[in-house]
Structures are given as structure tokens and as C-alpha cells.
Amino acid sequence: MQGLMMDYQLTVDRILEHANRFFAHKQVITKQPDGSIHRYTYGDMYRRVKRMAKALVQLGVQPGDRIGTFSWNNYQHLELYYAIPGAGAVCHTLNIRLHPDQLAYIINHAEDKLIFVDGTLLPALERLADQLPTVEHVVVFNAPREVQSKLPGLLHYEDLVAQSDEDFTWRCTDERQASVLCYTSGTTGNPKGVLYDHRALFLHAYGECQANALGLCELDTVLPVVPQFHVMAWGLPFGCPMAGANMVMPGPHLNPAALAQLIEDERVTVAAGVPSIWNGLYQELRSKPRDISCIRALVVGGSAMPRGLIEAYERDLHVNVMHAWGMTEMSPLGTVSIPHTQHQQLSQQEIWDIKALQGYALAGVELRIVNDAGEELPWDGTTMGELQVRGPWITKGYYKVEPAPESFTADGWFRTGDVATITGDGYMCITDRTKDLIKSGGEWISSVALENKLMAHPKVVEAAVIAIPNQQWGERPLAAVVLAPNASANEEELIGYLAESFAKFELPDKIVFVAEVPKTSVGKFDKKVVRQRFAEGQLL
């Protein structure tokens, strides 16, 4: 028997309607390319989104068409997050840091019909001008009206807004309709597209606003440093209008001094970014203190925040760090690590240990760890298994790719590619990527655990541990280490340091000192390149 509840669709236009009804006066603050501040309200934004959505339809955009965006975080990009899905099309966020070949690949794979581009990034896109057969128009903003380009059918964003009007009915009528497309950066093979539906984005925003998660509310002012081209700035462009929180968009100004100034000036309460950004901000704030007492949560994800940096923020700057974990395939948020009632009696050091974990699942996300045979493993805090997830905002397949068993289990769970432990009370800890795990003489060695320990050493800035082939043991660990400026250390010293915490068989066979660890376009250690360099003999 079916219930008798309204058939109300969870579409992203509802989020904007809610913001316009209840938070029309709340602000979106953008630091523009020239450093000036642009400030307007959700009410202003609502009217411009309606105009842009109507303009898209007038340009001939059809339901399901893919429309690219190539931009920093700013109010125009935010408008496009609603105008494109609101017009029934799919907003394809293009990673501005991709190699031109990869960028051309994803535009052509998605068959983007239009691309919106931040004027400051026009030169980067122009390099692909003759490789974009599906693109009919490029629409530019943050550029003078008279801007010229060899890109096809150049239009100006503000002309489209000015020539349109607000009399528009949203074209998203089904919550399972596609809304946003985002390609994973993928360290192997071609990037793969994750195609979100409206329902996923609505529910993910709902999830973020839970008091147990980010707890976004009307009193917040949120700074998404994490780019809009990287998993939709972690969904904050949907969570903030839903909660009525002000948004602060940093544009291209991601240097630590600019961020520190924005936080202080705009009284930011929640800031979200990757560890490398917060590492830079920490150094900046130590050398030039500012009043950042406004921050209630420094949200960190994308890769694990070193425990030392969590401690440093809390101890030296009195900033509460909130560790989160997710993936492009998860819209992206899966877990947060907030201490709970059972931790209230712990010491400060132990609390930081908890905060360094990836944490418990948001309501709506299910986690499990399994062994190679696919059997579920116990949550005891020590047993390592492949992490699998399930939920309404998790992908069931990549765009135009047949679902493969390497990504999905037969019973419908997504295989994250991470190896994790989970404590009895549900705190998950990523110990490795399945492909980075070192299998030595039948035992598993966590490359991440070795890296974290090495990076906690005062002389070490970065460390990447990879498996190298070994005739006797199958695989053995090798560590590539970047020393702090002016620091010196030798292999013996660091091995001795690791021996304090690890079993003998877990210690790296070799430590090599390098100038930097190669990174992916989103700033993660690119171990594929490290392995390749090793194979080419560069690390011997």
C-alpha cells in the first residue's frame, strides 16, 4: 500500500526558492579579479538566475544538454549552479587545473553545447579553440563588454542577463533528472564523469545542514575555498542557500594573506578547504595574527589533514577543526569527525586523535568494510578492509561508461578504492588506497600510516610511500621524503624514528630525499608519478 503524501520533487530550484522566500536579504560576497568586493543578496541572485535560465532556453538549450563552466568561485558561477539545472540542462563544472588534453577530452566526452568562462581564464580555454566541435557558444563574464576571442560564438554574460527577464518557470520537474556533471581527476586512465541528479544535491545539502554534520544555519557566513570546479565546492552552494547562510566567494584570491583578510573582514564562521590551503593559512596567521575568532568550524577534506596541523590550529589559534571525508562519486560528503558524548572524558591529545580520523557517516550514507572475498569485516578499530558506501547521493555508474565490478559490487555498493578501519562506535579511518596498499609477505602495510608518521617529524614536510617489487616479499615500502627548508636528515635517522611506532616488517626498505612530491590537479600526492619515476630509476 502506498502512502498518501504529496509527490513533491526534491529539485535544486526549490532550494533557491526557499532562500528567496526566507533569506532574500542574506548576502553573497565575492572578491573579484581586481580585488574589489562584489556584494549582493540571495534576492538579487534569484532574479538574475531566473533571467539567465530564461536566456539559456532562448539560446536553444534543450533538456539534458550539457553546459560547461570554467571559473573560480564567484557569484556568477553560483548563479550558473541554479540557472543551468533550472533550465533543465546539466551544469558541467570544468576543472581549470586540468592539462589541456584532459580538458579537451572531458568537454568532448560530455559534448558540451555552451561553455561559461571567467574572463581571467579565457586564455587557458582559448588554447582549445579548434578542438571543441560541439561547443556553439562561449559565454564570458568578468571581462569587458568588448572582449574578443577566437572561441566559437562568444557572448557576454551580462548581455544575456540584461536582454532576458524574470518571467520564467523552472524546467526541473523530476528529482531524478540530471543536474550537474563532474569528472573525477582520476590518476589512471581517462577522467570519468559523475552525473548527479537533483535529488542527490537536495539531499546532500540537507545532510550538510544536519546539526551532526556541518550544521549550517542562518547565523553562518561560509567561505568555500574549495573550488566550485571540484565536486561543487563540496555542495556548499546548495547547503548555504538552504540554510540562509551568507557566502563568501574568494574568486582567484586563494593566497593565505587574502584568505586571512576575507575571514577577518567578513566574519566567516565556517571555512572549507583542503589541507594544503589550511597549512598555508596557518603559517600566515602565525607570522601575521588576525582576529579569526569568528570561525566556529574549519572544515577540511580532499585529503587527510595531518594530525599535527589539527593540533596546531586548535592549540595555537583556538580554531575548531572539522575533518570531513568524501569523494566526487559521493556529492561529495560521506563522513565528518566531530567528537561525541563518549569522548567527553578524553584528554586534549586523545580528542585530536579522534579529530584526525575521517569520522562517522552522515545520516543517509552507509559504510562497510570488506575483505578480498567480499565478506564484511568487524568494526573494531584495527581490522582493515576495502571501504564501500551506499546512499541517495552516491553514484551508481559513470557517464557513458558501463558499470564495472572494479567500481561497484554485485549488491549495489560503491567501491571507494580506499582501505579503512572503523571503530566500534563508527569512526572511520582511511589507512590507504587499495592500489597503494603494500602487500609484504602476506601482511598489509599502510602507506598512509607511514606517510603521516613521517610528516609528523619536525624535519619532514611531505612524504609519499609506495610499494616497490621485491622478489622475496612480493612488495616492500619505499618512502620519498621532502625535507623542511634548511633541515638535514639521513635515512638511518628517519628509519629509527619510524621504528618507535612500527613493526620491523613495516619499515621502508629505502628512504629517498626529493625536492617535491608530484601532485594531481586537485593537490593530492600523485603516487602514479612517484611509481613511474621509481620505475625509470629516478629514485635510486
Added chain:
Amino acid sequence: MQGLMMDYQLTVDRILEHANRFFAHKQVITKQPDGSIHRYTYGDMYRRVKRMAKALVQLGVQPGDRIGTFSWNNYQHLELYYAIPGAGAVCHTLNIRLHPDQLAYIINHAEDKLIFVDGTLLPALERLADQLPTVEHVVVFNAPREVQSKLPGLLHYEDLVAQSDEDFTWRCTDERQASVLCYTSGTTGNPKGVLYDHRALFLHAYGECQANALGLCELDTVLPVVPQFHVMAWGLPFGCPMAGANMVMPGPHLNPAALAQLIEDERVTVAAGVPSIWNGLYQELRSKPRDISCIRALVVGGSAMPRGLIEAYERDLHVNVMHAWGMTEMSPLGTVSIPHTQHQQLSQQEIWDIKALQGYALAGVELRIVNDAGEELPWDGTTMGELQVRGPWITKGYYKVEPAPESFTADGWFRTGDVATITGDGYMCITDRTKDLIKSGGEWISSVALENKLMAHPKVVEAAVIAIPNQQWGERPLAAVVLAPNASANEEELIGYLAESFAKFELPDKIVFVAEVPKTSVGKFDKKVVRQRFAEGQLL
């Protein structure tokens, strides 16, 4: 184009699975009929729910079968909220305060197959023993194993649990499947059944856990004084396990002293109930103070909390009052009135004015006010219109009743029957019921506004204002007033008092003094009875 997200169903079993995974150690505390405290964990509850769900299937319960519950708030009733929908059936919560004829009517209208009954309420149900043709079994708890009854097929709850086991797969596979059935108390005609689906309850729980709403989180300990038989205790039995909050169930012990003791002993952070309960608690705490500093929100709904009582709680007891509004047809939560950023500069008196409003909508609920022609009215804080709502947890029709235009608009909104104003920043205020509104000489007069003002008078305890026929004006207001013990006042004095705040045409033609205002089974003023008494000449 459809998105590529998992087809993950939002069913209530997922809430319990989440609680069992992440909050298995958190507690459900019940004050039992004999006054002793029963204490167990969500982990314990999970295992007993699995057993009970399996027992139901073994008893022959089929998908969609209606199963009644006739109980106070306690752990067994909480188990049934999951076991019945988890077995694929529909949990029909029976209002224990209904007149026997109405109770028989709803059991027979729903065709309940089983009824679960709290032993302390067995005599009340036994009065209907020969009027329940569809009921095959009555299952009793809070009663000795050897209890006897003339009710059909008596079983004992604990026998079912003991004879079953935990090896059970939930039978809710579709979020649109019916889960709970609750009849509105209805002051006119027969009660009407609201049939919730799983999706509505899941999303409503999500809505409650938003930081902008109740903000339920793992640190909370929640006391639902509002009964489980009254719109599912406002959804708290779903919101609390989702958030990992402890629950405190008062059983039949709803007297002020018992509630005050529970709050102090269990360190309750959120308590939810109707104004009359909180009025009693206030008197109790004034005469015998207790440490209730643990409370972060005293949630009040069901009917409007008088502003004076809000002020009294905050001023005298330093308790934060959170006003909420909803309806059985809305699962029930629609709005909460929490002051926002724009109120930060207001005086304390003005803040209490805000808190006395019904407030802004939860994300997911849409509000509008319309005139008699169905045209939408402006949100200006003064224009009154019929309040209509829409959302995923709002009913689209009553059980086995054809949807009628008096309840639903042609474009799919639910007509609440309330008259309201909404401020420019979205704070809604119920000014009347459509059927209680007084239409005098073409002008509308709010009976609720007159009542609130009268009840703010120190000598007045209760006031009900009704429309009485008038040849010249169509209708005119009449007020039935209950004076405080030992207070005396005359009509002239109260009319003079009202004249300070109301226009001359709004003042009641007559004030009559009565011993009490008749109330419905859920404690609301029953104006139908007041009007009837007037018609019979009792109020002249």
C-alpha cells in the same frame, strides 16, 4: 536525461540501522507505570525491533496491514514505530483520549488487524471488545504475563519477542510505501486518516535535525512529552535515532512534578510539548525550583504558546523557548520561530514578539497565503490570508476519502484551514482558523488576536472568542473568559483593556465569564462546543 545516482530508498529502517551502527550505546530511558526507570540502548532496541518485526510476519501480517497502537510514550511504543513499518505494515497510532465511539470508528475505518496495548490502558480498550470485527489479536505490554482479557486473541508482547529471533530482513523496499496512519482529532465530522509514507518520515526527521530547525544532534537528550499517539510525538522517534540523541520517555507520568524531576535527573536538553504542559511545568518550577539549566530548547507546538508564558520562561527560568507550528497533515512540523541575524539588534521584548510568532518554514516546506479568490497575497506582516502548504511530508489526501476542494487546491497545495500573516522576512503568524474568523461588516477580525490579548491580562486564564450572528454586521465577536482563581473582573474592565490595542469595530460585543473553556482530546479550545453552547443559550 536522468542522473546516475543510486536508487536508494528513504525508508525508516535506514534510520534505525544508522542508530545501531553509529549510536548503539546511546540510551532510551522510560519512566514505567510503576515509576521505576527502564534504561536500554539503541543497540538493545534494534535487536528487539528485529525480533518483533519477525514475530509480526510470523503472525501472518501482510504488507500494508494496519496495526494499531494504544499506548503512552515508552520504549515498547518506540519499538513498534520501527517494527510495524519494518515488517511492511502500517503503524496506526490510536489516540487514547478519544471518545470510545470515535475510537471504535477509527479502528474499524482503518480495519486494524492487530492492536498493541499498554497494560495500563487495557480497561479503556476492553470497553470496545465487542465492536472490533477486524482485530485478530491484541498484544499487551506493561502487564503481567498471566494477564486476562475479553479482547480477541490476547498475546503478550514479551512472549512474541522471546519466541522470535533477530534474523530478519526489513520488508520496506519502496519509500512511497505507507508506514504510519494517524487520524486527525477533527472538531467536525468523523476523524480523517493521514497516511504517511516512509519517505515523508525520513525527510521530516532530516528536516528536524537541520541546524535551522530543532538541530537535534548526538549531544542531545530529548524528552517528548507530546504523545506518540499525537502525530508521532512530532516525529522525534525518528529524528532522535537519526541524530543519535538519547530519548527520555515519560510514560503516563505527565504531571509537572514528574516532568521536572525527569528533566533534572536525565539532563534533558530538548523537551517538546503543548503550551498547557509547559504552563503547568512553569508553575511547578516557580514553586519548587530545580536545576533545569540543561535545557537548550523548550519546544512548543500544538497550539500557540502565549507570549506571556514565553517571556515568563525566559525571564524567570532562563529557558530558551522554541515555538513550532505544524499539523497532523504535515508529519507534523512546518515552521519554527528562531530569531535570526536581522533580529540581533532588537530589544528583549521585541525578541519575545518574534518568538511568539509561528516562524519560518523548514527547508522542504513551502508556504503561501491566498485570498478567497485563490490569489496569492503579499508577505508584509499585516495582510491576512488562508495559509496553504506544500512539501514532501504533507498529505495529498485522507485515507479512503476522495480529495475535496475544501482541503486541497487545484494546483496541489494543502489548505491548512488557518488564516495567517507572513512578514517580509518570512515569519508566519497564525491569526485565526478560517472557520473561526469573524467577518464583521466586510472586515476580518482575528479571534486569536483577541484571545491572546485577553489571556495576557493578569486576571484572565483562558479566553475563547467566537463569531455570533448579527443582523447589521453579519457577525460580531463574543468572548468566553475564564478568570484566575480568586480574581474578579467585569465586562467593562476587559473591554476597556482590549480597547488599548484594538480598533473599536474589533471589540467583542459581549464578554461572558465561564468556569472553563471546553477542549478537544488534544487540549485545544473546542470552539465548536462554545458556539453550540451559545446557540443553546448557555452563554447569555
